[in-house]
Structures are given as structure tokens and as C-alpha cells.
Amino acid sequence: MVKTTTAAVAGVLSLCVCVLLAAGVQPAAADAGGYGYGGKKSIEATVREVVEKAIKRRPAVGPALVRLVFHDCWVNGCDGSVLLEKTPYSSSTEKAAVNNIGLDGFDVIDAIKAKLGAAVSCADIVVLAGRDASAILSRGRVTYDVATGRKDGVVSSAAAADAVLPEPTFEFAQLKDNFARKGFTQGELVILSGAHSIGVAHLSSFQDRLNDSTATPIDDQYRAALSADVGRQKMSQNTPNPTEKNNIRDMGAAFQQAAGYDATGVDTSAVGALDNSYYHNNLQNRVLFKSDWVMRTDGDAASDLAEYRDNATKWDVDFSAAMSKLSKLPAEGTHFEIRKSCRCTNQNYY
Numbered sequence: 001m002v003k004t005t006t007a008a009v010a011g012v013l014s015l016c017v018c019v020l021l022a023a024g025v026q027p028a029a030a031d032a033g034g035y036g037y038g039g040k041k042s043i044e045a046t047v048r049e050v051v052e053k054a055i056k057r058r059p060a061v062g063p064a065l066v067r068l069v070f071h072d073c074w075v076n077g078c079d080g081s082v083l084l085e086k087t088p089y090s091s092s093t094e095k096a097a098v099n100n101i102g103l104d105g106f107d108v109i110d111a112i113k114a115k116l117g118a119a120v121s122c123a124d125i126v127v128l129a130g131r132d133a134s135a136i137l138s139r140g141r142v143t144y145d146v147a148t149g150r151k152d153g154v155v156s157s158a159a160a161a162d163a164v165l166p167e168p169t170f171e172f173a174q175l176k177d178n179f180a181r182k183g184f185t186q187g188e189l190v191i192l193s194g195a196h197s198i199g200v201a202h203l204s205s206f207q208d209r210l211n212d213s214t215a216t217p218i219d220d221q222y223r224a225a226l227s228a229d230v231g232r233q234k235m236s237q238n239t240p241n242p243t244e245k246n247n248i249r250d251m252g253a254a255f256q257q258a259a260g261y262d263a264t265g266v267d268t269s270a271v272g273a274l275d276n277s278y279y280h281n282n283l284q285n286r287v288l289f290k291s292d293w294v295m296r297t298d299g300d301a302a303s304d305l306a307e308y309r310d311n312a313t314k315w316d317v318d319f320s321a322a323m324s325k326l327s328k329l330p331a332e333g334t335h336f337e338i339r340k341s342c343r344c345t346n347q348n349y350y
């Protein structure tokens, strides 16, 4: 019942979402008292259980939960603002941002909120769920502690998200500057970009890479194989803007052969795994985004790429640390609350 589509984002429909959730949250909030005393452990166990079940049921939600941490914490800090569909200030919330295309996992956040009620903020749920998704998808190799106690913000704007989030067509200097503004180093840019070993991207996010006149030097065979597959996906997904898998490892043997992929050092059976395969692919010119490719153009970043390609453990360790740092970005703003529904500020919660 809590499942809603992004079609419900705008206008009066979002009101209905809040009403629906009100009914769903009330009974669970009553037994949430136990979590208040049980403390962090029962909260963490509950989040883990819901995330595990959700990924089993719908594997695509795993990468979405990892990305959600980045997209929440980068904009106003980790404050749950990415979850809002309506605030007293705006109905064009972060979800409507161009840079938030494909964002997903909101149903999982709702399901966790329904179980834990007032014991935990929506901002905490986002970072906990993202941490658990990272652990599950990396088969236990990415692990880090997450403190709770975040509060939920009441401000969310599409324009702010589009101004603050990096874009896949960015040059290296723009990416570096974007990360520096949040206190992240160039090294951390390279480390966190390894998250593109999982999940999918819409054609509109990598279209420039298929065009002869705008393409950064993507491998020719990969580009040809990708263009052909995009044609097929337009038909099978029945949309002019279909998705492709970020990781050529996950594309199947026929595609890999057509694309001239050298899988040496990559565990091709680990389909869907969060690991260092991104670095193998990038150094072979077989990644989707220009923003991934441009890291090859800087000497230091390029040597980091090689280091993470050659040392899987180092990437697991450094990625865990960078995700932990990301999860600690402090909420900006002056008004906070523990939301009743993660989709609406409490003032809009009828």
C-alpha cells in the first residue's frame, strides 16, 4: 500500500501519499517505543532486514539505495531532503531535478519508516539503508559504522539539486571543484566514482558518448556495441530514453565479445557486485559517462585508477571510508524535525 510511483510527485496527489502513509505509520509508531529503549541495535537490525528483503525481491533497488546517500547528503547535507514531494516552501522538490533522473528506493525508505516510526529520522534511514545496500552488494567487503541522530530538513528544491549535484558531462576540473566544495578530495572523487560498478543509467546521461562529434574517446567497439544495444533497449523497454547497465561486466558474454572487453582480472560471475571492476573498465575505455572517462586525463587520478584496478581490497577499504564521510555531511538549514512521513514535512502531513 505504501508503494507509490514517482507519478505521484506533483500537486494534489502528493497529499494522498501523505494520507496513505498516515494510516500505515500509526500502528507501527505505537510499537516503535521498544526501539527507543532497544536503541541503535534494533534500529540497525530492522533496517538491515528490510533492505535485504527489498534487494532480494527487486535487485535494482540496491544500487538505487547507494546512490540515494550521495544525492541526499550532497544537497543540504544528510537531511532527508531528497525524499520530499512537497514542503511548505516548494512543490518542485529535489525529486524533480534533472540530475535526479532515475532516483529510486523510496518505497524501501517508506517501509523502514513504517516499522520504526518516530524512533529514527528519514535522514538516518537513508544513510543506514545505503550502508546496508553497499554491504550486501559488495558481499560484505564494504563495511562502515553509521551514527544516528540526524534530523529531517524541511527544505527541498529541484533547482538547488541541479545546481549542486555533479553532471555526467562535467570536465575533470568541474568534478574536482564540485567535490572540493563539499570538502572531498580528488582522491575521494576517484574512489566514490567506483560506485558506478553497479546500477543503470538512462540514455540521456551518456548520449554524448555515442555521438561522433561530441564523444570523448570511448572505445570504438564498445561504442558500437552500446549503440546497437540502445536500439534494442528502446524497443524492449518501450521508451526513447531506455537504461543501460553501468558495468560492462554485467552485460553478458555476447555483448562483451562484440565490445572487445578484456575481462582479465574481473570476476564476470559477480554480476551486480559493488567492486573495483569499474577501474578495469575505465582503463579500457569502457565506462558510460564522460565524468568517469575524464579521470583518465589527470596524471594523479589516472594512477589512482590503476591502483584501485590492481588492489581490490584497497578500494573496498577506501570506498567504505569515503561513504562514511559522505554519510556525515552535516545538515544545512535552521528548521528540523523527525518527519512522520518521509515524503512530506510535518506541516504538510494531514
Ligand code: HEM
Pocket: 060, 063, 064, 065, 066, 067, 069, 070, 101, 102, 103, 104, 166, 167, 168, 169, 170, 175, 189, 192, 193, 195, 196, 198, 199, 200, 201, 202, 203, 204, 205, 246, 289, 291
Ligand atoms: C562524480 C560525480 C558523479 C556523477 C557525474 C554521477 C552521475 C550519475 C549518473 C548520470 C547516473 C545515471 C542516472 C540515470 O541516468 O538514471 C548515475 C548513477 C549512479 N550513481 Fe553516480 N554520479 C557521480 C557520483 C556518484 C557517487 C559519489 C556515488 C556513490 C554513492 C554514485 C552512485 C551511483 C549509483 C549507484 C548509480 C546507479 C543508480 C541506479 O542504478 O539506480 N554516483 N550517476
Ligand SMILES: *[C@@H]1O[C@H](CO)[C@@H](O)[C@H](O)[C@H]1NC(C)=O
Pocket: 211, 212, 213, 214
Ligand atoms: C551529435 O552532436 C552534434 C553537436 O552537438 C549535434 O549537432 C548532432 O545532432 C548530434 N548527433 C546525434 C545523432 O545525436
Ligand SMILES: *[C@@H]1O[C@H](CO)[C@@H](O)[C@H](O)[C@H]1NC(C)=O
Pocket: 311, 313, 314, 317
Ligand atoms: C592493497 O591494499 C591494502 C589496503 O590498503 C594493503 O594493505 C595491501 O598491502 C595492498 N596490496 C598490495 C599488493 O599492494
